Amino acid sequence: xxxxxxxxxxxxxxxxxxxxxxxxxxxxxxxxxxxxxxxxxxxxxxxxxxxxxxxxxxxxxxxxxxxxxxxxxxxxxxxxxxxxxxxxxxxxxxxxxxxxxxxxxxxxxxxxxxxxxxxxxxxxxxxxxxxxxxxxxxxxxxxxxxxxxxxxxxxxxxxxxxxxxxxxxxxxxxxxxxxxxxxxxxxxxxxxxxxxxxxxxxxxxxxxxxxxxxxxxxxxxxxxxxxxxxxxxxxxxxxxxxxxxxxxxxxxxxxxxxxxxxxxxxxxxxxxxxxxxxxxxxxxxxxxxxxxxxx
Amino acid sequence: xxxxxxxxxxxxxxxxxxxxxxxxxxxxxxxxxxxxxxxxxxxxxxxxxxxxxxxxxxxxxxxxxxxxxxxxxxxxxxxxxxxxxxxxxxxxxxxxxxxxxxxxxxxxxxxxxxxxxxxxxxxxxxxxxxxxxxxxxxxxxxxxxxxxxxxxxxxxxxxxxxxxxxxxxxxxxxxxxxxxxxxxxxxxxxxxxxxxxxxxxxxxxxxxxxxxxxxxxxxxxxxxxxxxxxxxxxxxxxxxxxxxxxxxxxxxxxxxxxxxxxxxxxxxxxxxxxxxxxxxxxxxxxxxxxxxxxxxxxxxxxxxxxxxxxxxxxx
Numbered sequence: 001x002x003x004x005x006x007x008x009x010x011x012x013x014x015x016x017x018x019x020x021x022x023x024x025x026x027x028x029x030x031x032x033x034x035x036x037x038x039x040x041x042x043x044x045x046x047x048x049x050x051x052x053x054x055x056x057x058x059x060x061x062x063x064x065x066x067x068x069x070x071x072x073x074x075x076x077x078x079x080x081x082x083x084x085x086x087x088x089x090x091x092x093x094x095x096x097x098x099x100x101x102x103x104x105x106x107x108x109x110x111x112x113x114x115x116x117x118x119x120x121x122x123x124x125x126x127x128x129x130x131x132x133x134x135x136x137x138x139x140x141x142x143x144x145x146x147x148x149x150x151x152x153x154x155x156x157x158x159x160x161x162x163x164x165x166x167x168x169x170x171x172x173x174x175x176x177x178x179x180x181x182x183x184x185x186x187x188x189x190x191x192x193x194x195x196x197x198x199x200x201x202x203x204x205x206x207x208x209x210x211x212x213x214x215x216x217x218x219x220x221x222x223x224x225x226x227x228x229x230x231x232x233x234x235x236x237x238x239x240x241x242x243x244x245x246x247x248x249x250x251x252x253x254x255x256x257x258x259x260x261x262x263x264x265x266x267x268x269x270x271x272x273x274x275x276x277x278x279x280x281x282x283x284x285x286x287x288x289x290x291x292x293x294x295x
Numbered sequence: 296x297x298x299x300x301x302x303x304x305x306x307x308x309x310x311x312x313x314x315x316x317x318x319x320x321x322x323x324x325x326x327x328x329x330x331x332x333x334x335x336x337x338x339x340x341x342x343x344x345x346x347x348x349x350x351x352x353x354x355x356x357x358x359x360x361x362x363x364x365x366x367x368x369x370x371x372x373x374x375x376x377x378x379x380x381x382x383x384x385x386x387x388x389x390x391x392x393x394x395x396x397x398x399x400x401x402x403x404x405x406x407x408x409x410x411x412x413x414x415x416x417x418x419x420x421x422x423x424x425x426x427x428x429x430x431x432x433x434x435x436x437x438x439x440x441x442x443x444x445x446x447x448x449x450x451x452x453x454x455x456x457x458x459x460x461x462x463x464x465x466x467x468x469x470x471x472x473x474x475x476x477x478x479x480x481x482x483x484x485x486x487x488x489x490x491x492x493x494x495x496x497x498x499x500x501x502x503x504x505x506x507x508x509x510x511x512x513x514x515x516x517x518x519x520x521x522x523x524x525x526x527x528x529x530x531x532x533x534x535x536x537x538x539x540x541x542x543x544x545x546x547x548x549x550x551x552x553x554x555x556x557x558x559x560x561x562x563x564x565x566x567x568x569x570x571x572x573x574x575x576x577x578x579x580x581x582x583x584x585x586x587x588x589x590x591x592x593x594x595x596x597x598x599x600x601x602x603x604x605x606x607x608x609x610x
Contacts, residue, residue: 043406043409043410091587091591094591095590095591098594100405100406101352101405101406101409102590102594104352104354104406104409105542105546105586105589105590106586106587106590106591108539108542108586109582109583109584109585109586109587109589109590110583110587111583112536112539112579112580112582112583112586113579113580113583113584113587114583115579115583116576116577116578116579116580116581116583117580119576119579120575120576120577120580228535232413232414232417232535233414233417235410235413235414236410236414236417238410239403239407239410239411239414269425272421272425273418273421273422275414276414276415276417276418277418279411279414279415280399280415283399283400283402283403283411284399284402287402287403
């Protein structure tokens with residue numbers, strides 16, 4: 001068998017692929033965080049909880065109504081997006097004039113509530129979610145055996161990330177959104193309903209998190225804690241990438257997933273902390289983040 | 296400013312509270328609970344020095360409390376150190392970690408500072424999870440209290456209580472002194488308007504770093520003391536949820552007030568004690584709800600509201 005640095009190439013590519021899968025989740029979540037932070041000025045700690053709820057919606061509608069994965073990909077973001085609307089309308093809107101730390105604390109409280117309720121309802125042990133039939137099995141690429149579902153996750157999340165990028169950078173709606181980020185009062189003066197735009201932005205970010213949750217459901221155990229474990233890593237990703245650029249978030253997310261995968265191959269003990277180490281190094285060299293602008 | 300007004304009333308309240316704390320073991324207040332609450336009061340006061348008086352939100356303070364708790368526990372149990380040396384070692388470790396994390400985190404301002412401290416604390420958590428001497432998921436159990444300075448046996452709850460109380464009073468007065476010193480005034484200037492403080496020629500980063508290290512050292516003191524009292528250190532002590540709880544204690548009691556963190560710590564620890572046997576894992580939900588309510592409608596906290604009410608009455 002062929003080897004790379006003394007590691008069988010199969011295992012090596014397998015870990016890289018797993019890293020890429022994780023990286024896609026980092027990319028989708030940090031993208032949502034960045035879009036919400038841009039317009040609302042709120043660091044959404046509840047993002048991990050929304051991702052977790054997305055996965056639970058998928059599991060729940062399969063158990064209760066027999067609705068499969070493809071339905072979940074539509075229903076979960078709608079449900080979680082609606083929750084986002086409620087959260088924004090009832091709670092977040094009171095905070096826009098305050099110091100951003102209050103937004104972080106409020107969404108932290110929301111994350112605790114969600115986590116506690118789901119733990120009470122479904123217990124801490126995970127639920128497993130089946131891989132959809134079409135995507136089962138694996139393809140032999142010669143140098144590695146690629147599980148179809150993992151390939152699909154990377155492909156789908158890249159597609160969604162790119163669609164978000166096109167929406168924000170290349171359409172008229174996105175232009176308004178970006179203008180709103182720069183100067184909400186001026187945009188309002190042009191007759192655009194900024195509060196409504198803010199509401200849909202938060203709902204959109206929440207929906208993005210929910211899609212990530214559905215995509216993740218078949219590859220990991222669906223547990224109430226899956227969100228909070230991930231969100232802290234995503235924060236580090238956001239600090240590394242800088243929240244200024246959308247493509248930057250996507251690249252940083254994927255890149256760090258790969259770095260994590262590589263660490264798992266060569267020094268597994270450090271794989272849970274490598275992202276944080278990278279963050280510390282980046283902060284020392286480029287405090288604004290790899291793609292951030294100095295303010 | 297919401298400093299406590301030096302009225303006669305306020306002074307009377309202080310004396311009454313102090314007297315109550317002194318006689319607490321003899322009026323039927325459960326000593327373990329009082330000691331635990333006082334340890335968390337030290338923790339919250341240390342945190343308030345940072346958020347309340349310097350304007351820096353650290354979302355990773357549990358890491359400093361927890362690593363000091365582990366080190367003290369291990370030194371006293373497995374290396375046979377005396378409790379006072381174990382506690383000093385814990386404080387030194389927390390301060391050293393604070394220096395490293397602080398140096399990295401002060402590279403960014405505002406909300407990024409919170410995210411960086413959270414991430415660095417998570418790293419410390421994973422290290423604690425994997426290190427052999429922390430006992431992993433089981434934690435570090437069976438730490439003896441030992442004898443203070445080789446003389447005073449701390450197995451006696453009353454003796455232990457007075458040690459904790461003495462440390463708490465010392466920390467409280469220390470923070471009072473810092474905040475009212477010229478150094479503390481600069482910290483407040485940084486909190487109110489950082490660019491202005493820079494333009495006045497202050498080396499803001501050094502002031503912030505010192506505040507961070509002081510705060511983490513005191514957080515470590517709280518952790519070491521807690522291990523000595525309870526005889527164990529576990530992963531809960533380094534987990535991010537504890538970092539969240541100390542924020543809540545400070546916010547609920549009153550951010551930037553002296554008594555606030557103490558009131559908050561006693562409220563939250565009391566609440567957890569009361570709810571633990573009654574509602575199980577709904578505790579997390581209740582803590583979350585208090586968080587949301589505090590941020591939306593009660594940002595001044597108990598003590599802050601009291602001070603505001605007094606000032607309204609005077610006006």
